[in-house]
Amino acid sequence: MNHQLPAWLLNFKMNDTESDTPLYSQLLETMKQAIQSGSLKAGDPLPSESQLCKWLQVSRTTIRLAMDQLSEQGLIVRRRGRGSTVASPKLHRTLDHLYNFTEDMLVLQAVPESIVLESIIFSAGLTIGNMLNLPYDEQVLRLSRIRKANGEPILLEHTYLPMTKFPSLETVDFTSQSLYRLLRDEYHVQMGHATETYECVSLSKETAKLLQTAAGSPAFHVKRIAFTKSCIPFEYTESFARGDRCIFQAKLTSNQDSVDFKGAVRYHIE
Structure with a gap:
């Protein structure tokens, strides 16, 4: 030796x-x-x-x-x-409650960062309108962000919000502002639950470049609709999470008749 x-x-x-x-x-x-x-x-x-x-x-x-x-x-x-x-430790997302990326990163003593790619208003169209239960010509805000933890890109998020519920939202600088904290504190949204779907995909060249990884790398394509306590949809988000940086853990509860899946997410670092 x-x-x-x-x-x-x-x-x-x-x-x-x-x-x-x-x-x-x-x-x-x-x-x-x-x-x-x-x-x-x-x-x-x-x-x-x-x-x-x-x-x-x-x-x-x-x-x-x-x-x-x-x-x-x-x-x-x-x-x-x-x-x-x-390697940097992977981010575990435990699927048991409605999550907030910024606040969860702070709890973990990780440094959250958001890079805003765009914040634009346009007509919802059929797809977004159906997700948010809006007329196709209703105005929505599209907020696209790269979410980082300790300086490393983890997620690419495209979030859609109805402007009738959130006037002047397009003026907010989301490089330093938490969306959920703002909705809760300034727009008094009483957040209830969310539904999410997960699909394994290969990243396109464009998305991979934004996430600083190789084209074709595995990723999770996550679609989420968030609802108020009165079951009114207030947010639709599509995100791409790097497969090499994220692990998803589902929490299942059971009773005599069924097994229930509790959605939404929480982070902890491995």
């Missing part, structure tokens, strides 16, 4: 080489523990495969198997010619 061995690899040094557990699995667990404990932080560079082989006196196949597993689990990012780094 080399005296330059990082502290987070010392646990692997103590592992039993005669164990039934393959060496690559032992190394995998050692590195996972280092990442989850914070010994290795998001963005930290990892030693090269050759350096790990030299330090640990194991085969390159052992190193590669462990690194492949870490990559598949989203714990590291591997870039050809640039080495591997620790």
Whole structure:
């Protein structure tokens, strides 16, 4: 073993080489523990495969198997010619209540950020009108934003809101304003529930560029209609969530006769 061995690899040094557990699995667990404990932080560079082989006196196949597993689990990012780094933790969205991106990120001590791509008024048309139960010629605001956590693009959102319910909404600067907080505090919306649908898709070149990932990358296409407590729709949102940055967890409750799915979302960081 080399005296330059990082502290987070010392646990692997103590592992039993005669164990039934393959060496690559032992190394995998050692590195996972280092990442989850914070010994290795998001963005930290990892030693090269050759350096790990030299330090640990194991085969390159052992190193590669462990690194492949870490990559598949989203714990590291591997870039050809640039080495591997620790990935930012994925965002878990627990589907059990109506969520607020900005407020949930603050609870997690993550820094929320919104980049407004457009805020325009136009006629609802048939599709948006049906979603919001509006006449096709009713005016709606389309608010398109990239939502970031700690500077990394996570979601692309297109939100539609009826202008009859929310006059002057187009004048608000949503780079720093939480939409739901504004609707609640200034427009006195009593938020009730939401329905959401999820579809796995491949990102178009344009959307992938906005989310700073590769075209064709997997993503969740989420459609949401939010309702007031009196069951009146007040918001329709279509969003694209990066599949490599988000995990969705459904909460199911049961009784003797049925299983109920409770919708909407909450975030917590893995």
